[in-house]
Amino acid sequence: MAVSTPVLGLVVLIYMMIIFYLGWLGYKKTKQTDDYMVAGRKIHPYILAISYGATFISTSAIIGFGGAAGALGMGLLWLAFMNILVGIFIAFVVFGKRTRRLGLKLNAVTFPELLGKRFQSRFIQGFSGALIGIFMPLYAGIVLIGGARFVEATLNIDYDVAVLILTVIVAAYVITGGLIAVMYTDALQGSLMFIGMAFLMVFTYIKLGGISAAHTALTSMSGMVPDSLAGGGHLGWTSMPAFGSPIWWTLVSTLVLGVGIGVLAQPQLAVRFMTVKNDRALNRAVLVGGPFILMMTGVAFTVGALSNVYFFDNLGQISVAVAGGNTDLIMPEYINSAMPDIFVVLFMLALLAAAMSTLSSQFHTMGTAIGHDFYREFLKKGDIGQTINITKIAIALTILASVVLAYILPISIIARATAIFFGLCAAAFLPMYVGALFWKRMTREGAIASLLVGTFASLFWLGFVHASEAVPLGISQALFGVDTVLTGTWTVVDPILVATPLAFIAGIVVSLATKPAPMDHIEKCFEN
Template sequence: MTVSTPLLGVIVLIYLMIIFYLGLLGYKKTKQIDDYMVAGRTIHPYILALSYGATFISTSAIVGFGGAAGALGMGLLWLAVMNIIVGIFIAFVIFGKRTRSIGARLNAVTFPELLGKRFQSRFIQGFSGALIGVFMPLYAGIVLIGGARFLETTLGVNYDIAVLILTIIVAAYVITGGLIAVMYTDALQGAFMFIGMIILLALTYVKLGGVTAAHEALTGMSNLVPESLAAGGHLGWTAMPAFGTPIWWTLVSTLVLGVGIGVLAQPQLAVRFMTVENDKALNRAVFVGGPFILMMTGVAFTVGALSNVYFQKTQGLIAVAAAKGNTDLIMPEYINGAMPELFVVLLMLTLLAAAMSTLSSQFHTMGTAIGHDFYREFIKKGDIGNTVNITRLGIAVTILVSVILAYILPISIIARATAIFFGLCAAAFLPMYIGALFWKRMTKEGAIASLLVGTVSSLFWLTFVHAKEAVPLGISKAIFGMDTLLTGTWTVVDPILVATPIAMIVAVVVSFATKPPSEEHLELCYRK
């Protein structure tokens, strides 16, 4: 179905006017570099929670992971559990408080700067900024894909044009208004997302005959699992895949653990902890962030799996077949086919909000990583003043790269690309981030070693061992004449389970083998 209603234009126009008003408000409040980078460190806890959640949960979660649930089933709900426990409670209460306090003491305005100043290393700040600038466009590209795919199926807009529309709207307020504009618009978009997902869940159960009937019907479809999926361990859409099978490893190691753990080291999320005044604000934010993430992920994964029931009833097909093999189209096809036309418009705004909130944060983070962390601190050694204009230029460059990737990336890429980026961040940043916050004995040398080893080992595993990436890339085949250097189960084990432990071990060993930081510096970082 393609929506065509006079009401659509009015709703979208009002929505965009509000977004641009909030962007203008952010622009007017941006007076100095702290305002542009960390929103002046005075953001309200509820705005923090909604902005964090809206940044975390993008179209990659709703469209990409919802589509993955349509293919793999409700076992993906374990990721929702991880998102709440790790991504909200542990992130805010344990990591967030230390990040806020140390960031304020060191006057850090970005995630790489926090790490660089804690370990007194321009290299750490510059290399981290470069890593974000090079690899985050992959994540931004797939968020663009998710939003554009829904515009394509809902409005009948050409996919290429849809990508440009999304990009131009988001770029306008991110480049001008900085993080204040980003967080204000995120909060509004988060509210849209919350309402939209509640209605989506309710209408789905109504459409499928109620909660019990819907889940019983999905359970009864286990005999319809395609032979190719069954051979990989798929046991039905309400059961976990068979333990140890390729699909089990993909679900558990790549999707659940890759994203569930990787969230702790996401630069665009960690910087948000530095935008509030005190620890009390972080505690209050948990009570908004927890229910928000539960509703976003829980609904997306549940509806994605239940779409199989709808497609079977209406087309005699399972969800993957109805989407012609492209899991990124399962949620858009389901919503456009099953939902009332007016609600499709609301859902379009919900998914636009999800895409725009995440994209705005990604663009801001990539710009600050290139302009502030890499260029100012690493290249120029801090010998230049205000970097806002350079940051804006960095944002423009990374936007261009993200758009190019949105055009060239293959189908069914959203969930996998998200997991790749989250896993890379976990391996590269998480060991030294943990050390920066909680282990005074961790040294600059230990942090640098873990950063380099985590990055290289994660990329090596992706390129030469993990079959999902190694086979399409073909680098291993070209060099060694083998699709992957290892065989068997190793080819389905996600890099996060290999690279992150190796980086942590290296961080500990090298730190104990090198001179500890000075007491004066530790006092500056950790004093009460």
């Protein structure tokens, strides 16, 4: 890079000073448990929308899914559509309002507590908290990877050092300031991300000769699809894969549906609905969140695919080849080689913002899930004791687990690991979350059945059937002598399409077969 080190250092220093100031503001406003857990239930709609969007769209979307688009093409734009329709409109208007009201009525401060109190079950709250604490570090780990890969490529520093720098910065304000600090910093970081992605889109089209020329050139490159991808159904970067092919199943079931539906049951996102004071704030937030998500995902997926044109014109290779087969490096390589130096600095801040906003929310969610839901409510049966201190210790431990995973996870993992976590949340939480909000007849036993069936069906499919995970894990091979216990198309069908319907069925059947909850509790939960 041609940008001088002092200039770069000054820009980063100013950015960090602002971040820590916002974290300090959050710390000063955090007076009680509600402040730490749900930001006092009085967050401004703009801050809610940008915080939600910045948490949802992390480096996994920009680096991981942008890189996946570089390999698989613009079919990923269907995920951008799902993100806006399901992740913003349905999430805020349909789920958000009922979640806010129910959380307020039941005095719930976390997503597991909302479910646990609705179904009057400490087991649901404790099991959900443990599930989040155990599996969310996978998601946090790949967000760390995305941010660190870009810092590594931009500043030419060691990847391991980049991981540690990101971790220390985020940990400092999350542990002290709680959710208020997280949402204040998210709002700044989300605004930076929006500006960065707008510039990226404009510079890309200028570099490639305009919108029409860029897309025409990408379409004409369909003959350059590598044999390994063509054999899996890849028909070019501006076409959907062949219907029913392995790549089609990966794109549609794992990436588009896995993330597009799984967003509804993300604990770190659902808790944000409980941070505003009325339904009108949620309606206003949609008007900000929709365009934000469109800019984040639409630009990342489009630019990722178009990077093939740039690399072929300048290096005679497609993006995957330039990145050495690691799709997680496609976006960093493209931005660092194609963009003006000063923009690279700006985009590095935007990527840092994306990583830090999501990580802060993940660390906060993991800490509260372990400290509040599992420790206080499940183990200590509601004894308030040292909840905040235990939560802070839990945040520190989950941060450590996330860092370890960032060091040991394989290449090209970001998009896949994101889909794994989103799919697991959909199978485990979505059926009883829907029941909690919309079906009075769902019982405690039905909710527990859906939670357990969804969790273990998803984990079984990941470990024994879905080839992308089952083969590298080797559990099926060790126990049964085969890579996967099922063969053919089943091995490319994502767990979300199997485990989530099974969980819904279990929840419905068991609820109808068991005694309804007391009417006074149901009336309290569903009164307007």
